[in-house]
Amino acid sequence: MQTKIAPSILSADFSEMGKAIKMAEAAGADLIHCDVMDGSFVEPITFGGQMVKNIRPLTKLPLDCHLMIEHPKTQIKFFAEAGADIITVHYKACRKISETYLKETLELIKSFGVKCGAVVNPDVPVENIFGVFPLCDMVLLMSVYPGYGGQKFIPETLEKVKRARAYAVKCGRPEMDIEIDGGVTEENAPLIRAAGANVLVAGSAVFRSDNPAKTIEALKG
Ligand code: DX5
Ligand code: ZN
DSSP: OOOEEEEBGGGSOGGGHHHHHHHHHHTTOSOEEEEEEBSSSSSOBOOOHHHHHHHGGGOSSOEEEEEEOSSGGGGHHHHHHHTOSEEEEEHHHHHTTOSSHHHHHHHHHHHTTOEEEEEEOTTSOGGGGGGGGGGOSEEEEESSOTTOSSOOOOTTHHHHHHHHHHHHHHTTOTTOEEEEESSOOTTTHHHHHHHTOOEEEESHHHHTOSOHHHHHHHHHO
């Protein structure tokens, strides 16, 4: 499977966002990862649908919107209308509300014609979202606790990736997108790819690089 790289604009200079996105696209990025934080599900606040709307015309790349927010269902409309191509929501944020909230949110995303995905934190077994695999275009396994860029990769995530890929194969979806987010580097990317992930989020690795094109090429392997 071809590896796709999704630079996270969380690590970009927010005062130069347009420039950062164009740089990432020119350097060979496959998606733009937009980290939406609400100051409640995670401590920081980043940005909302308005940012997605404003960056939409600046790139041809799909906008991969990672919603680290409480009550995600209430926000789907805004991100879909802003031009998100993929919206992912956290198992934990949904589970707090009800057992069926995750499934309902994924269905709501799809009703806008947008791709959807479920996200698990490092302390949540990937098996907890096996039930929604048939609905998901992508699953996102956090390899750090969400909230901040520049953290260290949690190596136990590799086993989860293997189990997720094996289950996707079992479901007849061998090509399902499995995304890893947090602490991805040129050093650990080969292990992540070998475990079966095909979408690698890279914040600091790309935006702190002296040569982003070379870094993206190395991450793809
Ligand atoms: C963490 C975010 C990540 C983060 C990744 O909460 O979801 O997308 O920006 O940044 P790095 O690659 O620096 O760990
Ligand atoms: Zn993210």
